[in-house]
Amino acid sequence: MTPATATPMRTRTGPIPTQTHEPSIEIAGRFGPRYDEVLTPEAVAFLTELHHRFGARRHDRLADRMRRRFEIGNGHDPQFRDDTRHIREDAEWKVAGAGPGLEDRRVEITGPTDPKMTINALNSGAKVWLADQEDATSPTWKNVIEGQLSLRDAIRGELSFTSPEGKLYEVTATETPTIVMRPRGWHLPEQHIRFTDRTGRRMAASGSLVDFGLYFFHNAEQLIANGRGPYFYIAKLESSEEAKLWDDVFTFSEQYVGIPHGTIRATVLIETLPAAFEMEEILFELRDHIAGLNAGRWDYIFSIIKNYRGRGARFVLPDRSEVTMTVPFMRAYTELLVKTCHKRGAFAIGGMSAFIPNRRDPEVTERAFEKVAADKKREAGDGFDGTWVAHPDLIPVARAEFDAVLGDRPNQLDRQRPEVEVAAADLIDVHIGRPITTAGVHGNVSVAIRYIEAWLRGLGAVAIDNLMEDAATAEISRSQVWQWIHQDRTTEDGTPITRESIEALVAQVLAEADRREGDRFDDAADIFREVALGQDFPAFLTLPAYAKYLVETD
Incomplete structure (x- = not known):
């Protein structure tokens, strides 16, 4: 092990509180080649400050999740909040919207951040690459830090990779996708980094703050110089209070490195049931920093099951393959998302179809193309401004469906969907009427x-x-x-x-x-x-x- 610690410098006003320790970070994970380029003293000091300022609030929000899940499990269905009705009824406010390089998001490719997948994504021809440190990355210490190295090198035009078989991978595209990095959700710890607070209590770091902090600290200024910006996909949110926490992290981070307020742009995945009832509130809390919302379909289905798992037979879903985007609760959720986004000037980004081509099996590939084309045709027709794919061969398929609707327009933010009316009961209408096989x-x-x-x-x-x-x-x-x-x-x-x-x-x-x-x-x-x-x-x-x-x- 190679330990590293850092204590931030702060300016205090008013009485100095009684304390026994200065907040600090210790790196407990092994150092591999070039890890010191990511885990610099300055970057560790920034991580320390993030945890000192926001770590306790993170734990509060996680406690809120447990209480909410307990309430739903005991028969209290989620509702649109009365205490935030004024936000929903105020027609005047709008969000920041697209930053440079995010104006056209019709096809986004997702994938992990190892060097080979990074290069493939940058050569893919997509408009946006979701550089995924979350669900598409197993959070080994190696993946966490070496993923940061891949991103650092890619942003500076220095990334190449040679496979064990001797094949050289390089970025050859003249126009590469805008990078939107997805850090881990609030619930995940990073056990290889330990934070000690003022009381001397030592705990695992937050995976969210580690992933966000290292990427932002090392790359924000270079991304701006490249004509883009520090952009993030935010996963697993369950409330507007969690969105407010992220907004405060963004504001502090911009001040810390000296870039203008609002430079950061976030796209929030609506992939939990509680968040579906607070879409406008989430947009409002992040309004200076948010570009849009994404329909994270798979985690959303998981969230429905998790929250209603003990509520009786009527909340039991059939085979996973039968839970499609056209069943009642999924249809209500996506239509509400598009309407909410466009009402506030935010992009609505569709989800990922799980079907992928197999270059060794033409029949499988043809079926994947048909399924993905149908999925993306539905999304484009419903008003989404873009969508996800997980394989480069699917980009032309998805692009064709969005081109057919968008034409030369970069998005369809002007499509307001006034005909959409979604009640609370619609979001939990999980009756599908199909068997378990x-x-x-x-x-x-x-x-x-x-x-x-x-x-x-x-x-x-x-x-x-x-x-x-x-x-x-x-x-x-x-x-x-x-x-x-x-x-x-x-x-x-x-x-x-x-x-x-x-x-x-x-x-x-x-x-x-x-x-x-x-x-x-x-x-x-x-x-x-x-x-x-x-x-x-x-x-x-x-x-x-x-x-x-x-x-x-x-």
């Missing part, structure tokens, strides 16, 4: 275990059965299994879904797995049992998996 149960167990196994090996975005799976889709898979068991569900042929029947499927998946030296299938199965078969329901599968298997120790 034996194949659906097996698929959930298989996908969850295979994804977790790859995640434990450091892979966050994984092609499984010609679908692109990330942490969100694994969460759907395991949470459905948990709910089906606890709600005494049966498959359409009358087979009860029990812990015993799922254990048999776990054994089958392990027997069918492509086992090889160094695989993590046994560990993955243990995590799956904990998060899908236990009496308790962990809020995120990544929390126990990270704590048990990804934290480096002496």
Whole structure:
């Protein structure tokens, strides 16, 4: 281990509080090649200041999440807030909107930040690259820091990569996508960085503040010089209070490095049920810093299951494949998102279809193109200003559907959707009327275990059965299994879904797995049992998996 600490310099006014310690950060993770270029004393001092100012508020917001989840579980359905009605009814305010390089977002590509994937994204021809340190990245210490190095080099035009087979990867595109970086959500810790507060209490750092802080500190000025800016996708928000916390982080950070207020632009993923009831309030709290909202469909489905998992049979969803964007609660959520965004001058960005092409299988590729084209045609027709894809070959497919609607216009912010009326009940209308199938149960167990196994090996975005799976889709898979068991569900042929029947499927998946030296299938199965078969329901599968298997120790 190579420890590094830093204590920030501050100017105080008024009485000096009694204290025993200056806030400080300690780097507990191992230092690899060039890690000192990311973990500089100046950057560590900035991380220290972020944690000193905002760490306690983060914990308060996480406590709020637990209370809200408890209330929903005990029969109190979410509602549009009365105490913020004045925000929704004030027609005058607008958000900052697009920053330089974000005016046209019709196709965005998502992916992790390792060097090869960074180069592929920059060469892809997309308008925007979501540089994902969140659900598409397994948060190993190596991935966290080396992802920052990839981004640093890419922003300075210095990135290249040679594969173990000797293939050279370089950025060759004359016009590269605008980078929008996604830090981890508020719930995730960074155990390889330890923060000590004024009382001497030592705790894990915030994954959000680490990812945001290192990227912003090292790259904000260079991004501005490049004609773009420090832009962020913000994940897993559940309330406008959480949005206000991010806004305060942004304002302080701009002041810290001396750039104008409002330079940062955020796009917030609406991917939790509580956030769907506070879209306008989230935009309002971030109004000086926000460019738009994104319909994070997979985490949104997971959030529905998580919040209603114990509320009875009418809240049980069928096979994951049947929960499409046209079922009632998903339709209501996306239509409300577009209307809300355009009312306030914000971009509405669509979600990602999981289908991906297979260059070795033309039939699979043709089916992926058809499914993605239909999905993007619906989004463009509904008023979205852009969309996500997870594979470069899908960019022309998605672009064609948005070009057909947008033409030469960069967006369709002028489309207000006055005909859309969404009530609170519409957002929780989860009745689909389709069965749970034996194949659906097996698929959930298989996908969850295979994804977790790859995640434990450091892979966050994984092609499984010609679908692109990330942490969100694994969460759907395991949470459905948990709910089906606890709600005494049966498959359409009358087979009860029990812990015993799922254990048999776990054994089958392990027997069918492509086992090889160094695989993590046994560990993955243990995590799956904990998060899908236990009496308790962990809020995120990544929390126990990270704590048990990804934290480096002496």
